[in-house]
Amino acid sequence: MVDNEDVLRALAGVKDPELGRDLVSLRMVDGVSVAGGKVTFTLNLTTPACPLRSRLEKAARGAVERIPGVEEVEMKTGSSVYATRDYAQADVLKGVKNIIAVASGKGGVGKSTVAVNLACALAASGAKVGLLDADVYGPSIPLMMGVRSRPEVRDERVIPPVAHGVKVASLGFFYNEETPVIWRGPLVAGAVRQLLTQVDWGELDYLVSDLPPGTGDASLTLAQTVPLGGILIVTTPQDAALSIAAKALAMFKRLDAPILGVVENMSYFVCPHCGERTEIFSGGGGKRMAAERGVDFLGEIPLAVSVREQTDMGDPVVHSKPDSQEAMVYKELAFKVAGMLSIVAYAKMKK
Numbered sequence: 001m002v003d004n005e006d007v008l009r010a011l012a013g014v015k016d017p018e019l020g021r022d023l024v025s026l027r028m029v030d031g032v033s034v035a036g037g038k039v040t041f042t043l044n045l046t047t048p049a050c051p052l053r054s055r056l057e058k059a060a061r062g063a064v065e066r067i068p069g070v071e072e073v074e075m076k077t078g079s080s081v082y083a084t085r086d087y088a089q090a091d092v093l094k095g096v097k098n099i100i101a102v103a104s105g106k107g108g109v110g111k112s113t114v115a116v117n118l119a120c121a122l123a124a125s126g127a128k129v130g131l132l133d134a135d136v137y138g139p140s141i142p143l144m145m146g147v148r149s150r151p152e153v154r155d156e157r158v159i160p161p162v163a164h165g166v167k168v169a170s171l172g173f174f175y176n177e178e179t180p181v182i183w184r185g186p187l188v189a190g191a192v193r194q195l196l197t198q199v200d201w202g203e204l205d206y207l208v209s210d211l212p213p214g215t216g217d218a219s220l221t222l223a224q225t226v227p228l229g230g231i232l233i234v235t236t237p238q239d240a241a242l243s244i245a246a247k248a249l250a251m252f253k254r255l256d257a258p259i260l261g262v263v264e265n266m267s268y269f270v271c272p273h274c275g276e277r278t279e280i281f282s283g284g285g286g287k288r289m290a291a292e293r294g295v296d297f298l299g300e301i302p303l304a305v306s307v308r309e310q311t312d313m314g315d316p317v318v319h320s321k322p323d324s325q326e327a328m329v330y331k332e333l334a335f336k337v338a339g340m341l342s343i344v345a346y347a348k349m350k351k
């Protein structure tokens with residue numbers, strides 16, 4: 001007769017290759033029950049956007065199926081996201097598990113586009129996601145997410161509107177489109193702090209934060225107000241962008257903000273007619289820069305008309321065309337980021 005111990009013993013033989021421990025000691029196995037030859041259990045991943053999801057599912061199922069006497073395996077997959085930081089003291093942020101900042105050296109390299117697609121991809125995987133527009137000078141998130149109305153304010157808390165499954169907050173909600181934004185340092189810092197502390201974020205697995213370009217007041221304030229789970233640096237392949245991205249990287253490294261890695265945007269163009277790939281700005285720069293600076297390289301994003309069109313329409317490509325090549329690239333990036341955050345969180349838990 002098979003019993004619970006047999007099942008746990010079999011699953012203790014399966015390792016999570018990234019965390020380097022077995023599924024049982026990682027508490028990734030829940031609700032084991034055995035009835036005759038039928039085993040039921042839940043595989044509880046560290047994030048629904050787990051890059052190893054199918055591999056772990058296969059390994060766990062296989063291990064249980066191989067137990068002599070097992071005839072049927074009913075495995076459910078769930079997740080409970082690891083937290084890289086503890087925001088328990090931070091009032092409205094106390095339900096937030098991970099804050100990810102998307103930064104760049106140069107402007108216009110595609111940070112906001114990465115941020116919206118990253119947020120949409122994480123939300124589509126089943127995670128609870130927020131998107132904070134810390135670009136107080138040129139907030140573009142409301143347009144890119146298609147949110148126009150002013151959010152409701154209740155008990156001095158802003159209730160973030162939900163777009164494509166993501167809670168969104170931006171000072172853009174309160175601006176008049178015609179008025180230029182000319183702000184000085186202290187005001188910028190105050191605005192970023194307000195977005196962090198006066199928005200009712202609730203429970204979030206990931207809060208993605210879109211920064212203005214460079215290492216100015218908004219970036220500094222964000223990193224100094226709350227400990228960040230990780231920073232993603234976006235660059236384009238041109239030399240100018242790369243060298244400024246390297247400077248931004250150096251600045252964030254000095255703050256207590258773990259760098260998740262570098263992503264290269266507009267790496268290549270895929271002809272929508274013939275499918276041919278052209279490296280318009282010559283490729284490989286982002287990868288080289290990451291290697292030189294000792295950080296991870298997280299991927300190349302193509303220059304694609306649909307990416308721009310969809311963000312202009314307020315419906316990011318990951319949400320509006322989830323099966324397109326472009327969407328897949330952003331999704332893969334999102335899964336990598338989620339996986340890396342799990343690793344960072346696990347390393348902290350072990351200490």
Ligand SMILES: Nc1ncnc2c1ncn2[C@@H]1O[C@H](COP(=O)(O)OP(=O)(O)OP(=O)(O)O)[C@@H](O)[C@H]1O
Nearest residue numbers: 107108109110111112113213266302303304307308
């Ligand atoms: N991979 C891509 N393919 C096609 N267009 C893109 C891509 N990435 C970004 N764009 C377009 O390039 C422009 C700039 O992108 P985005 O606003 O995301 O950059 P940014 O780094 O946030 O800029 P800023 O520094 O002004 O905040 C936008 O019009 C966007 O739609």
Ligand SMILES: [Mg+2]
Nearest residue numbers: 111112135140
């Ligand atoms: Mg932007």
